[in-house]
Amino acid sequence: MHVLYKAIVLSCAVAAVILMIFGCGDDAVTNSGYDHIATGPRLAIPDSFFNFGLAPQHSKISHVYWLYSTGDETVKILEIKPG
Amino acid sequence: MDKDEIPPGDSVGLEITFSTSAYEGWQTKQPLIITNEDTSGAGRVVRLSANVFSQPDSTFPVVITPCFLNMTQYGDQLNDSVNFEIENVSDQYLYLTPVDVPDGLFSMKLPRSIGAHQTGHGFIKLKPEAFGEAFEKSMTIELSDPDHTRFTIPIRRMIYNSPE
Numbered sequence: 620m621h622v623l624y625k626a627i628v629l630s631c632a633v634a635a636v637i638l639m640i641f642g643c644g645d646d647a648v649t650n651s652g653y654d655h656i657a658t659g660p661r662l663a664i665p666d667s668f669f670n671f672g673l674a675p676q677h678s679k680i681s682h683v684y685w686l687y688s689t690g691d692e693t694v695k696i697l698e699i700k701p702g
Numbered sequence: 703m704d705k706d707e708i709p710p711g712d713s714v715g716l717e718i719t720f721s722t723s724a725y726e727g728w729q730t731k732q733p734l735i736i737t738n739e740d741t742s743g744a745g746r747v748v749r750l751s752a753n754v755f756s757q758p759d760s761t762f763p764v765v766i767t768p769c770f771l772n773m774t775q776y777g778d779q780l781n782d783s784v785n786f787e788i789e790n791v792s793d794q795y796l797y798l799t800p801v802d803v804p805d806g807l808f809s810m811k812l813p814r815s816i817g818a819h820q821t822g823h824g825f826i827k828l829k830p831e832a833f834g835e836a837f838e839k840s841m842t843i844e845l846s847d848p849d850h851t852r853f854t855i856p857i858r859r860m861i862y863n864s865p866e
Binding site for chain 1: 706707708709710711712713714715716717718719720721722723724725726730731732733734735736737738739745746747748749750751752753754755756762769770802804838839840842844851852853854856858
């Protein structure tokens with residue numbers, strides 16, 4: 620019984636290592652960038668949220684969001700709808 | 703945004719401006735970016751939030767005066783700098799970190815830290831290449847208090863020429 624338990628634990632550990640190595644999904648990113656080039660136009664916005672914090676009334680405040688083209692075709696910005 | 707097409711491997715900055723108007727309290731906006739990425743029209747969302755105030759509140763850890771920086775120029779008299787004060791009205795030593803400052807328009811001096819109940823001084827100075835530019839931008843700073851309170855200071859520059 621004890622041997623069986625050790626075998627199960629070992630199997631789980633091996634499976635976890637395999638998942639860590641190969642388990643990245645289609646849109647997986649690394650700290651340094653994107654793992655692979657997706658097919659078609661693909662847009663990535665790594666920092667899609669910005670918190671201005673406290674801001675006075677009757678003023679205009681702005682922030683620049685960086686858009687990255689991560690596919691193998693040109694991304695066309697067709698329209699931007701205000702939120 | 704300088705261009706509306708992004709070639710593979712390239713990037714572009716998309717500037718979103720939020721007009722705080724007469725809002726009060728926390729506001730969240732979600733502009734939608736429609737691209738040729740998919741045909742569903744779902745698009746991609748970017749989000750912003752701001753806690754809009756009408757008057758500085760006693761709960762704020764600092765009071766920034768003025769809370770709106772105006773570099774408007776009338777005629778030929780160059781208005782290329784503006785000073786501001788940051789009063790730490792809290793009981794704790796605070797560090798200040800700029801988290802979002804527009805590129806290329808001005809340089810900024812900000813105190814690194816301000817002691818409890820002390821006042822620090824900052825200023826922004828327009829870069830020579832921006833003397834001829836009118837803009838409405840903002841800069842965001844973050845404090846080291848437990849809530850990591852952020853302040854966004856609007857910066858406006860209009861240029862009005864002298865009548866001929």
